[in-house]
Amino acid sequence: MEKARIxxxxxxxxxxxFLYGSTVIINPxxxxxxxxxxxxxxxxxxxxxxxxVYASIALLNPSKxxxxxxxxRFGKLIGNAVSILYIWYFIHxxxxxxxxxxxxxxxxxxxxxxxxxxxxxxxxxxxxxINSGIEVxxxxxxxxxPFIPVTAxxxxxSLITTRDFTAFLPMLxxxxxxxxxxxxxxxxxxxGETIAFLMLFPHLNKKENLKKVAALSVLFIVVLCLFIFxxxxxxxxxxxxxxAIFTPHLTSLLIPGLNVEPLIDINLLIGGGxxxxxxxxxxxxxxxxxxxxxxxxxxxTAITTFCVVLSIWVYENVLEMFSWAEKVxxxxxxxxxxxIPLILLFLSLKKRAEPSKSRE
Amino acid sequence: MGDEGVFEKIxxxxxxxxxxxxSDGACIDENEPIPQAIEAVKARLGEIFSGCSxxxxxxxxxxxxxCIKMSVAYINGFVDKRVLNQDVVRPVLDYFSNxxxxxxxxxIYEQLKECVVNNSDIKxxxxxxxxxxxxxxxxxxxFIDGEDRALVIGVKAPQGRQVSEPDTEVSIRGAREGxxxxxxxxxxxxxxxxxxxxxxxxxxxxxEQTKTDICICYIKGIANEEIVKEVRDRLKKIKTDAILDSGxxxxxxxxxxxxxxxxxxxxxxxxxxxxxxxxxxxxIFCDGTPYVLTVPYLYIESIQASDDYYDHAFFxxxxxxxxxxxxxxxNLLPGMYVALVGFHHTVIPFKLMITLAxxxxxxxxxxxxxxxxxxxxxxxxxxxxVRMPRPxxxxxxxxxxxxxxxxxxxxxxSSNLMVIIVAITAVCSFVVPPLIRATMxxxxxxxxxxxFLGFFGISSVFVAVFIHLCRLRSFGIPYMAPFSPLxxxxxxxxxxxxxxxxxxxxxxxxxxENVKGAAGxxxxxxRLKR
Numbered sequence: 001m002e003k004a005r006i007x008x009x010x011x012x013x014x015x016x017x018f019l020y021g022s023t024v025i026i027n028p029x030x031x032x033x034x035x036x037x038x039x040x041x042x043x044x045x046x047x048x049x050x051x052x053v054y055a056s057i058a059l060l061n062p063s064k065x066x067x068x069x070x071x072x073r074f075g076k077l078i079g080n081a082v083s084i085l086y087i088w089y090f091i092h093x094x095x096x097x098x099x100x101x102x103x104x105x106x107x108x109x110x111x112x113x114x115x116x117x118x119x120x121x122x123x124x125x126x127x128x129x130i131n132s133g134i135e136v137x138x139x140x141x142x143x144x145x146p147f148i149p150v151t152a153x154x155x156x157x158s159l160i161t162t163r164d165f166t167a168f169l170p171m172l173x174x175x176x177x178x179x180x181x182x183x184x185x186x187x188x189x190x191x192g193e194t195i196a197f198l199m200l201f202p203h204l205n206k207k208e209n210l211k212k213v214a215a216l217s218v219l220f221i222v223v224l225c226l227f228i229f230x231x232x233x234x235x236x237x238x239x240x241x242x243x244a245i246f247t248p249h250l251t252s253l254l255i256p257g258l259n260v261e262p263l264i265d266i267n268l269l270i271g272g273g274x275x276x277x278x279x280x281x282x283x284x285x286x287x288x289x290x291x292x293x294x295x296x297x298x299x300x301t302a303i304t305t306f307c308v309v310l311s312i313w314v315y316e317n318v319l320e321m322f323s324w325a326e327k328v329x330x331x332x333x334x335x336x337x338x339x340i341p342l343i344l345l346f347l348s349l350k351k352r353a354e355p356s357k358s359r360e
Numbered sequence: 361m362g363d364e365g366v367f368e369k370i371x372x373x374x375x376x377x378x379x380x381x382x383s384d385g386a387c388i389d390e391n392e393p394i395p396q397a398i399e400a401v402k403a404r405l406g407e408i409f410s411g412c413s414x415x416x417x418x419x420x421x422x423x424x425x426x427c428i429k430m431s432v433a434y435i436n437g438f439v440d441k442r443v444l445n446q447d448v449v450r451p452v453l454d455y456f457s458n459x460x461x462x463x464x465x466x467x468i469y470e471q472l473k474e475c476v477v478n479n480s481d482i483k484x485x486x487x488x489x490x491x492x493x494x495x496x497x498x499x500x501x502x503f504i505d506g507e508d509r510a511l512v513i514g515v516k517a518p519q520g521r522q523v524s525e526p527d528t529e530v531s532i533r534g535a536r537e538g539x540x541x542x543x544x545x546x547x548x549x550x551x552x553x554x555x556x557x558x559x560x561x562x563x564x565x566x567x568e569q570t571k572t573d574i575c576i577c578y579i580k581g582i583a584n585e586e587i588v589k590e591v592r593d594r595l596k597k598i599k600t601d602a603i604l605d606s607g608x609x610x611x612x613x614x615x616x617x618x619x620x621x622x623x624x625x626x627x628x629x630x631x632x633x634x635x636x637x638x639x640x641x642x643x644i645f646c647d648g649t650p651y652v653l654t655v656p657y658l659y660i661e662s663i664q665a666s667d668d669y670y671d672h673a674f675f676x677x678x679x680x681x682x683x684x685x686x687x688x689x690x691n692l693l694p695g696m697y698v699a700l701v702g703f704h705h706t707v708i709p710f711k712l713m714i715t716l717a718x719x720x721x722x723x724x725x726x727x728x729x730x731x732x733x734x735x736x737x738x739x740x741x742x743x744x745x746v747r748m749p750r751p752x753x754x755x756x757x758x759x760x761x762x763x764x765x766x767x768x769x770x771x772x773x774s775s776n777l778m779v780i781i782v783a784i785t786a787v788c789s790f791v792v793p794p795l796i797r798a799t800m801x802x803x804x805x806x807x808x809x810x811x812f813l814g815f816f817g818i819s820s821v822f823v824a825v826f827i828h829l830c831r832l833r834s835f836g837i838p839y840m841a842p843f844s845p846l847x848x849x850x851x852x853x854x855x856x857x858x859x860x861x862x863x864x865x866x867x868x869x870x871x872x873e874n875v876k877g878a879a880g881x882x883x884x885x886x887r888l889k890r
Contacts, residue, residue: 109704
């Protein structure tokens, strides 16, 4: 196995970049309209629990990746089958993010450029990053991810004159059910997708920090999303916010006398880049472990190419993308994000309890 | 690795060159003994140095019945003849003028070594190889009839220019002394600043033909032993004909040979080098060049200047930030302009937009072509300014720039704004000298990316460059340290400079326990073995 190590702060930034990734474009919590803040908070709590489960699994099976854990707990046959499902899932996430990214760029910045070109160039860049290894990915994230909150802050400060802070009211206008639904979506996207990090956790140099890092990054993302939500709703109002296709972009267009459109692009490039690299890394690593290939680098190019093709093929248009992300994705994700991890946690706990019993 | 073929070819040609020399007949076996008879020595040296008009051979005959025969061999002009006469020839003649040849021939040799020759720098040569090596490196050799050893007497004449202020690195405060071409002068300059026996100077010779003296310099206890060992190993693996400048060594030992970014630093200033040594870096002196190499070299060092530490910390911090800004501007500005004009009109404020449109009116070229032409013109002027004889060069670059800038705008070939942009870019690129070459090329990449994809292209290239920088290592130390990996205690001397009394710890990144050189070092070994 690769002996690369990433530090706690690198993992922290990787998780932040991952979580922020495409949330900057599609935030499922926004379907709760002006109660989205509640959905973000509830979703954050749920997300923290979910990441807690993943971290516990990693801690109960030290220095083992998701594939190795699955093999240990489920046996070779079922373990392999479930691993392949997970590989598919990671590839699927990556191609959805590719598509989000491509849609945004082709809709907003380069309307005449074919999406394949934009996604293709992005993919070449990411293959270079992923093939440099997990250490370099960590170090790059250390340099780039701090840009995300900075740009959010810049945009918010520029909009300080056009605020309407009563836009939240009235509270719970559309009932609690909508909020809960949005919160659930928000748990599965983005928090549940961090299951991919189970392929990365073994590289963390200080295992004892794992839970702290996970909790802090979730907290950070919840605060950041709240911050952005408050900005968006106080600038746009709940109705316009709900109907806008790319909300942060629309918000940034309202800055008087200045156009910071490229800043959003950069945000997306960094966040989406982190998310896709982590997913493709996880998929390549998992596939290499299932097939018994020593070096995952041999697979990254192939997997990335597959993702690019899949991303173009997967939706007909941008509206389908949004409706799929909100309506189908949460339920599609349940087995990967909740059922299998909970079974794994249960089995791992049982496994740990057994030897201690036999000693007594 | 793609460069395999190239290295293989170079190596083969080196091998061919070596064989040529061996066939010359003047080849000296590794362990060829020194002939006992003085005539044989003469004949052998005459054979080896045939055709060398600067080779001098002086025979001394003294003692009763001319029984003691000696000879001195040296290269004319390389040794100080007056010192040679005073220290060697005179005392020998005086001492042995009346001596009787005894059976114990040994005694002559011992006496010569211990009480006759008035020189403090005496070594012994055991075989012909050493004899020849010492002669060509400027020592005088004393042979005694009937001995299979020879005395090596250090009477090298001081060579080269005086210590003077370096041209390439100028500082407002700090020492005006710069290194010179002579290795010993350079090491003395460092020893003068760091008066400590822990300052180690390890000497070795490199280059099959040139036999250039190389000196590894570090402070024991401060420098990381593993890095020192790595430097030693990499230097030992160099197999080449000639080392004419430290630039040769730099190319051989740097971690990533094809990267545009320097992973080995060089300096001409003594105080700067002393500072680097005290931080725990390793210096490599090379005889014949004033540029001393320092490793490991990190990215942050290119925006550090020795003035930063001599001056007020706030001012130094401001200068650091200014240099970083200059670095960004010199890389990105032309690309940004092209992206703004070509793709992102909406980002430009309206009034500026009008000015811009007015200045671009009637220009036949696209912004990209315009930018490339102007930057090429500037690079040409710069190169001409360097290559021209100095008195002409200065006026050429100024007049050329003025005429070209003015005239091209008047003729409607380029816009005013473009001239301003290229000028700012040029000024900024000179602020960070170590990265001038990297910037020069990357600027074009940014330009091309901006022309095809606007800001998206620029940010893609930007990310790619940073991934590359994060991949780089210099002697096992991550290139982008202390930012990534984040080393909190080293941030005191990065973008922010704290006052010198607050710099209480040495750079930690250089001392980390497990330098493990990971990828970088291991790859290097494989490459050098070929």
